[in-house]
Amino acid sequence: MTKKNHRMWFGHINLKNSTMQKWIIYQTLKRMVSSRKFLYTVVGIIVQLLSDKWGIDPATSQSILYSLIALVLGQGIADAAKKQ
Numbered sequence: 001m002t003k004k005n006h007r008m009w010f011g012h013i014n015l016k017n018s019t020m021q022k023w024i025i026y027q028t029l030k031r032m033v034s035s036r037k038f039l040y041t042v043v044g045i046i047v048q049l050l051s052d053k054w055g056i057d058p059a060t061s062q063s064i065l066y067s068l069i070a071l072v073l074g075q076g077i078a079d080a081a082k083k084q
Helices: 003-010 019-033 036-054 058-083
Strands: none
Touching: 019 036, 036 058
Protein backbone atom coordinates (compact mmCIF):
# COMPACT_ATOMS: atom_id res chain seq x y z
CA MET A 1 0.00 0.00 0.00
CA THR A 2 1.50 3.32 -0.98
CA LYS A 3 1.58 6.34 1.26
CA LYS A 4 -1.12 7.99 -0.81
CA ASN A 5 -3.38 4.92 -0.58
CA HIS A 6 -2.65 4.73 3.14
CA ARG A 7 -3.96 8.28 3.55
CA MET A 8 -6.96 7.40 1.44
CA TRP A 9 -7.94 4.52 3.73
CA PHE A 10 -6.85 5.93 7.09
CA GLY A 11 -6.74 9.67 6.48
CA HIS A 12 -10.10 10.24 8.12
CA ILE A 13 -8.85 8.83 11.46
CA ASN A 14 -7.24 11.53 13.57
CA LEU A 15 -5.50 9.90 16.52
CA LYS A 16 -4.25 13.19 17.94
CA ASN A 17 -5.85 13.78 21.36
CA SER A 18 -8.72 11.48 20.55
CA THR A 19 -10.52 8.85 22.54
CA MET A 20 -9.07 6.22 20.21
CA GLN A 21 -5.52 7.32 21.02
CA LYS A 22 -6.22 7.14 24.76
CA TRP A 23 -7.76 3.71 24.33
CA ILE A 24 -4.72 2.46 22.38
CA ILE A 25 -2.34 3.78 25.04
CA TYR A 26 -4.45 2.22 27.79
CA GLN A 27 -4.54 -1.17 26.05
CA THR A 28 -0.79 -1.06 25.41
CA LEU A 29 0.00 -0.25 29.04
CA LYS A 30 -2.45 -2.87 30.27
CA ARG A 31 -0.79 -5.49 28.07
CA MET A 32 2.70 -4.46 29.21
CA VAL A 33 1.86 -4.58 32.91
CA SER A 34 0.26 -8.01 32.55
CA SER A 35 3.39 -9.35 30.83
CA ARG A 36 5.65 -11.48 33.01
CA LYS A 37 8.69 -10.46 30.97
CA PHE A 38 7.92 -6.80 31.63
CA LEU A 39 7.43 -7.37 35.35
CA TYR A 40 10.67 -9.38 35.64
CA THR A 41 12.53 -6.60 33.84
CA VAL A 42 11.07 -3.90 36.10
CA VAL A 43 12.02 -5.90 39.21
CA GLY A 44 15.55 -6.36 37.85
CA ILE A 45 15.95 -2.64 37.23
CA ILE A 46 14.60 -1.75 40.68
CA VAL A 47 16.89 -4.25 42.41
CA GLN A 48 19.92 -2.93 40.52
CA LEU A 49 19.09 0.70 41.25
CA LEU A 50 18.27 0.22 44.93
CA SER A 51 20.65 -2.60 45.89
CA ASP A 52 23.05 -0.22 47.69
CA LYS A 53 20.23 1.49 49.56
CA TRP A 54 18.73 -1.87 50.57
CA GLY A 55 22.12 -3.21 51.66
CA ILE A 56 22.34 -5.97 49.07
CA ASP A 57 25.93 -6.91 48.32
CA PRO A 58 27.04 -6.83 44.66
CA ALA A 59 27.33 -10.63 44.34
CA THR A 60 23.75 -11.14 45.51
CA SER A 61 22.52 -8.32 43.29
CA GLN A 62 24.28 -9.91 40.32
CA SER A 63 22.75 -13.32 41.15
CA ILE A 64 19.29 -11.77 41.29
CA LEU A 65 19.89 -10.08 37.94
CA TYR A 66 21.06 -13.31 36.30
CA SER A 67 18.05 -15.16 37.70
CA LEU A 68 15.69 -12.54 36.30
CA ILE A 69 17.43 -12.66 32.91
CA ALA A 70 16.94 -16.44 32.89
CA LEU A 71 13.25 -15.96 33.75
CA VAL A 72 12.79 -13.43 30.93
CA LEU A 73 14.50 -15.72 28.42
CA GLY A 74 12.52 -18.72 29.63
CA GLN A 75 9.26 -16.81 29.41
CA GLY A 76 10.20 -15.69 25.90
CA ILE A 77 10.80 -19.29 24.86
CA ALA A 78 7.49 -20.34 26.44
CA ASP A 79 5.65 -17.53 24.64
CA ALA A 80 7.26 -18.49 21.32
CA ALA A 81 6.30 -22.15 21.81
CA LYS A 82 2.74 -21.14 22.68
CA LYS A 83 2.37 -19.23 19.39
CA GLN A 84 3.35 -22.24 17.30
